[in-house]
Amino acid sequence: MREYTPKEIERKWQQAWQEARLHQTDEDESKPKYYALEQFPYPSGEGLHMGHMRVYSIGDVVARFRRMNGYRVLHPMGADAFGLPAENAAINRGINPREWTLSNMERIRKEQALIGASYDWDRYIGTCLPEYYKFTQWLFLLFYERGLAYRKKAFVNWCPDCNTVLANEQVEDGKCWRCDSEVTKKELEQWFLRITDYAERLLEGLDRLPDWPDKVRAMQRNWIGKSEGAHVTFTVPECDDEPVTVFTTRPDTLFGVTYMVVAPEHPLVPRLVKGKETEADVLAFIEQMKKQSEIERTSTEAEKVGLFTGAYAKHPLTGEKVPIWVANYVLMDYGTGAVMGVPAHDERDFQFASKYGLPIKAVIQPAEGEPLPEPLTEAYTEDGVLTGSGDFDGMPNRQAVKEIAKFLEERKQGGWTTTYRLRDWLISRQRYWGTPIPMIYCDSCGAVPVPKEQLPVMLPEDVVFDGKRNPLTTSDTFVQTTCPRCGNKARRETDTMDTFIDSSWYFMRYTDAQNEDEPFTPENAAKWLPVDEYIGGIEHAVLHLLYSRFFTKVLYDAGLVPVDEPFKSLLTQGMVLKDGFKMSKSKGNVVSPLEIIEKYGADTARLFILFAAPPDRDLEWSDSGVEGSYRFINRVWRLIAQHEALFAQDIPVQGEPQSGEAKELRRLMHQTIKKVTSEIGERSHFNTAISAIMELVNGLYAYPEHADRAVLKEALETLVVLLAPFVPHVTEELWQSMGKEGSVHRVNWPTYDERALVLDEVEIAVQINGKVRDKLVVATDASREEVEKQALETERIQALIEGKTVRKVIVVPGKLVNIVAN
Numbered sequence: 001m002r003e004y005t006p007k008e009i010e011r012k013w014q015q016a017w018q019e020a021r022l023h024q025t026d027e028d029e030s031k032p033k034y035y036a037l038e039q040f041p042y043p044s045g046e047g048l049h050m051g052h053m054r055v056y057s058i059g060d061v062v063a064r065f066r067r068m069n070g071y072r073v074l075h076p077m078g079a080d081a082f083g084l085p086a087e088n089a090a091i092n093r094g095i096n097p098r099e100w101t102l103s104n105m106e107r108i109r110k111e112q113a114l115i116g117a118s119y120d121w122d123r124y125i126g127t128c129l130p131e132y133y134k135f136t137q138w139l140f141l142l143f144y145e146r147g148l149a150y151r152k153k154a155f156v157n158w159c160p161d162c163n164t165v166l167a168n169e170q171v172e173d174g175k176c177w178r179c180d181s182e183v184t185k186k187e188l189e190q191w192f193l194r195i196t197d198y199a200e201r202l203l204e205g206l207d208r209l210p211d212w213p214d215k216v217r218a219m220q221r222n223w224i225g226k227s228e229g230a231h232v233t234f235t236v237p238e239c240d241d242e243p244v245t246v247f248t249t250r251p252d253t254l255f256g257v258t259y260m261v262v263a264p265e266h267p268l269v270p271r272l273v274k275g276k277e278t279e280a281d282v283l284a285f286i287e288q289m290k291k292q293s294e295i296e297r298t299s300t301e302a303e304k305v306g307l308f309t310g311a312y313a314k315h316p317l318t319g320e321k322v323p324i325w326v327a328n329y330v331l332m333d334y335g336t337g338a339v340m341g342v343p344a345h346d347e348r349d350f351q352f353a354s355k356y357g358l359p360i361k362a363v364i365q366p367a368e369g370e371p372l373p374e375p376l377t378e379a380y381t382e383d384g385v386l387t388g389s390g391d392f393d394g395m396p397n398r399q400a401v402k403e404i405a406k407f408l409e410e411r412k413q414g415g416w417t418t419t420y421r422l423r424d425w426l427i428s429r430q431r432y433w434g435t436p437i438p439m440i441y442c443d444s445c446g447a448v449p450v451p452k453e454q455l456p457v458m459l460p461e462d463v464v465f466d467g468k469r470n471p472l473t474t475s476d477t478f479v480q481t482t483c484p485r486c487g488n489k490a491r492r493e494t495d496t497m498d499t500f501i502d503s504s505w506y507f508m509r510y511t512d513a514q515n516e517d518e519p520f521t522p523e524n525a526a527k528w529l530p531v532d533e534y535i536g537g538i539e540h541a542v543l544h545l546l547y548s549r550f551f552t553k554v555l556y557d558a559g560l561v562p563v564d565e566p567f568k569s570l571l572t573q574g575m576v577l578k579d580g581f582k583m584s585k586s587k588g589n590v591v592s593p594l595e596i597i598e599k600y601g602a603d604t605a606r607l608f609i610l611f612a613a614p615p616d617r618d619l620e621w622s623d624s625g626v627e628g629s630y631r632f633i634n635r636v637w638r639l640i641a642q643h644e645a646l647f648a649q650d651i652p653v654q655g656e657p658q659s660g661e662a663k664e665l666r667r668l669m670h671q672t673i674k675k676v677t678s679e680i681g682e683r684s685h686f687n688t689a690i691s692a693i694m695e696l697v698n699g700l701y702a703y704p705e706h707a708d709r710a711v712l713k714e715a716l717e718t719l720v721v722l723l724a725p726f727v728p729h730v731t732e733e734l735w736q737s738m739g740k741e742g743s744v745h746r747v748n749w750p751t752y753d754e755r756a757l758v759l760d761e762v763e764i765a766v767q768i769n770g771k772v773r774d775k776l777v778v779a780t781d782a783s784r785e786e787v788e789k790q791a792l793e794t795e796r797i798q799a800l801i802e803g804k805t806v807r808k809v810i811v812v813p814g815k816l817v818n819i820v821a822n
Ligand code: ANZ
Pocket: 227, 228, 247, 248, 249, 250, 253, 329, 330, 331, 332, 333, 334, 335, 336, 337, 338, 339, 340, 341, 342, 345, 346
């Protein structure tokens, strides 16, 4: 018997498939479409890790299963290839970012091929290639034309020593990750995408995604953070009645306002303090706040710190003087950057007022005539009725929320409004290794978009990587240009785009990956979108998925794509753990997929990963589990080899199988088909699908020599077909050894026969007065009368009821017979 030699077999078939172009996208439009997509990797230079191996194994089963089920399948792969590590390699080691990235892309691609994943490599894309980023720029211009890209001043993390902008991830404990100096905030002109215009639609769309994990949908909802409330406009008499508008979810507490707080960055602050004795302290406080992160400032444990500005606002309804404070806990970029303080009914305000000795005025009481204790010992946040609120006294507070908002609206002092936590998307990066933003600045024409026919704006080569500035600013050939509008000397934008933009549309590009004139045609997009199953890590639950949804909605509005939600179903795979911890270099518990492939073959690695846990759960790596998978493949190998002679003969299936064993094997086979089909196709529970196949293998081993050969042959063939999506190489080899023409991956997925699932006979219990006394095997289609008759006729029962009178016989078909006798 020939031995199982995975390395040799896998190399052979990977080559053969490639030569036969077996995984080319099927364009036969008479078939239903299926788009299976795994998140593309970042080519970091570390190569493939177990997380990759897992996501690609899952995706490959999905793709192969759909192909065998008669779908035309799009299953592409690429690389998310722009980003900071390439630039750091350039700064620290003098390596060209492009060469560094391209060689990593090549490497990861080779390693992906070793898994045996069935990608259509003709549609390969790399986001750092000009033929791709040309269209990222094209899309930026589309956003610009639609008023969805704009420039405004914004605060960024700034390292004064490195003279550069830092991403949030590059700020560690308030210090620069590279030089350890104190990071400050700096205001710069930055490009933004107007994602907030789509906030409501991004929320609404989530309700139409039943095949997404609830958790991910909840995270997105949270991120968008819709809040309904009122705007209330106070005025500042000492600053020419300058309005200060607050956002509040509790306009019903308006009469309980005893102070106001504005964010340190609020534009009015300098005017409020101007010439007052508070001025110096407040300005110093603002500088200090600029250094704190949003999280530090708003965490519930953080001490609430504030300063009185010395200025007062006028209450819009009572006309009272309300002191205006600045405090760390009010954020400039939520609501209006200003809040009204109601210490009697808000815990945070209560703490703040208690700390600074501000008055506390209750305006909601549990019920009419049931006042709150004086003084209050904590904020009263429950419902109740209004008091001390003028004409609104006695009104239930829920009603007052709406009524006071309405009243303010009538007086033009505010009104009902909706606020979102979601901010516009800051996409400018002062870095080299990204897609250049295709804009030009001209002294006479202002910001002018690069004409589409001049795309791509190529990344220049004559740049300096010294870690001290944006390398693009060092390239004169890049910066110096002419204005597309007036032809005068002009300056190119040197910001590049956030790499999340690259990955917000790559799944669309795959539908038309080689198009040189457009990102893709609407026709090709319509052929494939939406992605039917998107597989990736939970770490992308918010940003990448939200941005992709945003892009899809904009392109839908532009008539370029037929759907406004990109991913119909989402599968977030769990982590791969070892000894209970996530595999990581620092833990020293990394198992490399390539090592396992080298030792046991890719099929074993795939089988282990798919068998060890359902895809959305964490998976515990186990060496014995890997060996178990290897043994199982060997067991299948030997089983087929053992029956080699069978496949040399032509054994036609002759009608219904006769023997009990043959019927049983046939039943097991159909049951397995049914189970495996629904576990893969409906539940994505590959582990239970594999268990079912293992049971079939056990049944095949137990099948006697003398029993029906045609049934055996059919079951062995079915076994190989059912295993094909999981272990594509060994099944292809076995299929060939069975003398089959063509690839097992081109075979139609087997269908099960409902009739074959029916058990011919069942074993039922026979009870006397509720106690089980005997067992009986009856035909499944036997009538009640027949079952009753048979039960009463058995020897044991006869003996037990002798001398008694049978009062009643109850038959529960398929289960039991109960004889009532005394
Ligand atoms: C007065 C008030 C009274 C409030 C009361 C609450 C309870 P959500 O639900 O998260 O939207 N707020 C508004 N803008 C803020 C900002 N920029 N920074 C910090 N806090 C801000 O919360 C809305 C509430 O958060 C608003 O309603 C406001 O406080 C505060 F009994 O106004 B409330």
